[in-house]
Amino acid sequence: MPWPEDLATRYRNAGHWRGDVLSDLLREPAAGDPARTAVVTGDGRYSYGELDDRADRLAAGLADLGLEPGERVVVALPNDVDFVVVCVALFRLGAVPVLGLVAHRRAELSYLVRSSGAVALVAPDAHHGFDHRALAGEVAAESPTLRHVLIAGNAGGFTALADVTAPPRTLPPPEPDEVAFFLLSGGTTGKPKLIPRTHDDYSYQLRATAEAMRFGSGSTYLAALPAGHNAALGCPGVLGALRAGGTVVLAGSPSPDEVFPLIAAEKPGLTTVMPAVLSLWLDTAPLFDVDTSGLVIEVGGAMLPPETAERVRTELGATLTHWFGMAEGFLSFTRLDDPVERADTSQGTPMSPDDEIRIVDDEDLAVPDGETGQLLVRGPCVLRGYYDVPSHNAEVFTADGFLRTGDLVRRAPDGAITVTGRVKHTINRGGEKISGDELETELAAHPAVRSVAVVPVPDPAFGEKTCAVVVPDGDPPTLAGLRAFLADRGVAGFKHPDRLRVVTSLPYTAVGKVDRRALAADATPEG
Template sequence: MLEGCEPWPPEAVERYRRSGYWGDETLASLLREVAATDGDRVALVCGSRTVSYAHLDAWADRLAGGLYRLGIRRGDRIVVQLPNVPEFAAVAIAAFRLGALPVFALPAHRRSEITYLCAHTDAVAYLTTGTAAGFDHRQLAAEVRREVPGLRHVLIADDDAGEFTPLSVVDGPPVPAEVDPAEVAFFLLSGGTTGTPKLIPRTHRDYDFQIRATAAEMGFDADGVYLAALPVSHNAALGCPGLLGALRAGGRVVLASSPSPDEVFPLVAREQVTLTTLMPAYLPLWADLAGIFRADLSAVTIEVGGAPLAPAVAQRAEAALGCTITRWFGMAEGLLVFTRRDEPLEVRTGTEGLPLSAGDEILVVDDEDRPVPPGTSGELLARGPTVLRGYYRAADYNVRAFTTDGFLRTGDRVRLDENGRLVVLGRIKDVVNRGGEKVPPEEVEGHLLTHGQVREAAVIGVADAVLGEKTCAVVVAAGEPPTLAELRDWLTGRGVADYKLPDRLVVVTGLPRTGVGKIDKAALVATVTDRDV
């Protein structure tokens, strides 16, 4: 057992197996059945590249054999940093078959993050690309290798690999799969906005259940086409059902470099996309430009999550796009709560919905871990067949992050409605302390987004000599920017308490974001000064 990767207790293992959540499948078996029975079926589309199931299956086998020839063995960690390209799928499945453990870094990570991940995991290899989005990852690789002497191999998914090994020459005969469903299959990164990321171990059986169950809930089968517009190294586009779930179902995956409408709208039409995943910030942009591109998304279900989503924004976007929006609250740690496609509009866009399975246990508790009644806010605790029991090499943190009976403390402030559906109110610590009055930013942001002149909004606290903190609204305007007075009047008209009204307004052209697409409030606080507004 890897350090900190606590196993589920025996009684939970037996219960999850008896309930059918966990079986004996491993992620090493991805592709096998379709490759054998319908090998010419298209698995991946990326620009002008098309990869069949048979080709991807054989490619993954050869890569697994090549990694073995390099001396990489079962349990060895490999930091993988690739954009949305076919090589990502081939490398991931090869590692699953070999039993090596990929650590999925994000394309936006740089020296600080990659060096940390390689050193923290004792990685034997770092696998990245050449130049992507104008950045030369080979130079990054050189810096990382100098700082992490234990790194034995640097592999570049580009024929111009410089001083490193091109991935194209990593080849060898297939190796027998020796993985067990209970073993860790790979590591995801925690989605926090500050500090070093925690490493989240995902096992073969828990992630296989996740990708199968989310595909079933979204009605995704062999006829489905999944558009990966967000990074596939992130849980949302990797396994909800994402890249891996689409391949498990025998569907087609279309890989895009970004969610930009000028790229994705033609792909939706050409590939007849049925499902995609999106951050809330892109919804207004898609809605505004759909008419210009004459985009028809009537057959598309959009999973929206990763940040607060105002119901008014979701409903306006659904009307403009003609799509079906499902709202998601998901964590790389395993908890998935979302609305279903067949639920009423106000449910799909006004709540985060219900957990993935009946095996998921969620509690809303007060500061002393006592359950609170429905309608009352508190911290969300969770455990279940996909929720981890411990972060990798984080013993001290695990003591604080989990209850003694295995519930994960999510740090999210939520409530349950009368039907048991989750409503996320914000982070426990994401509160502006305005002279002793606690202002919840997400609540105010949700109201701001209903204003017709606001495209995006973030509420932060800025230092004040009298109150300690004042509330600052940072907005991206939709057309003519609103004034502070207009926004305060608007919020008052919506019944918002006076102490929650923003004291300042800063209008910007865009909000800074973390590598996983969340608004980077730490960066906002650092850049917003006492300038006149």
């Protein structure tokens, strides 16, 4: 779904869309200083010149296989150099990566192939002891559109990615307004939707976020989250770091055992994490002799307790920027020069001056600043429609193109946005609407709570009641103790949890968010 011509003209005239294409990633630094380090992994260091040449050869090899511009390719690779080379090669060919995750299995990958009409799948041979070749065989068996399975490493009976190569040749460049790749929606219900991102809009996102984070050719970005996820891909992330001519350090996981040695060795200046990962880093940092004082940490994806933000400054000596972002294209975040209180209490202001925001009630009427409402957005990076789901698009987009994000926010008079929860993470307790995210933030401040998730439990009288699922820090808290704590913090009584479950750990999705669906499935009226 293209942007209307009047908006497209506005975004071009404002200098947001400059006709850049992602196929040009690596070109300028490779021409200027081919020996400059582009990517660092646990297996080695790779220069701009080397990666530029590998991407050209892979693009030519893919063309020789018969892949054509516009065809879809599902990419489900871990954080390694092959991910970078494959993406850039596909951009240069004009084929469209569908960015899955290495954690995806048959149900997810088959769905992605089917919904996108993909003709190829790229996967590793094995990862963390799991055989992805067998998985690829299962997907291929039920995916009639798949013509090729490309395996990074020992290919078994499939085509080895390393063998897909040909002498570099000139290929027709993509158009800036064409779809560059697909991201996956992070919705909490149903299968993810495909989010088309164009060369124009994503190039703007890479440039604007890099400028805001002061990321340049001498900077280093640590990708601790999956690179196929928007947070680590383009905020400015892996692609933004390469566009700026900087260095990307690819961590296989956000585990402290892997991340802290990389921080010590490579001294990155920027990284991106989710709150759960950040809490783990804070708890384990004293075990590692590493200087994190030069690190800027982008944190988003869930509510961040102010106490955690303070620990980042006092215990890590790092700088925190607080983000609200979505693969659909809207970003809001605190800037490096903002007062520290803003990062503690809000997700800052929108990335683009041409991002348009509406905060409305259930009747789509605007709510005043300071009051909570549903967030609607439109802008130069915000999609105009998910791929090939017209009935869903009719529900989530207004007639004039605003996306109903499903997020509950309030806006301060200075424009700063604070996310208070999700419309679909709202518990209806006898008619009283309780934001699960808001309650989680309050409970996380309790000294005996290491981490917490709030889910609804069915109740015959109230319809729903609240259950707090708590991972304790030391002796477990009691339900009465939690309720007294919330009362002392001034939290309304109807928001206090009705049930308490104490667990050893919370389940997480592949992108590091608490899997509330799994928790809710286990919830019972008895708690």
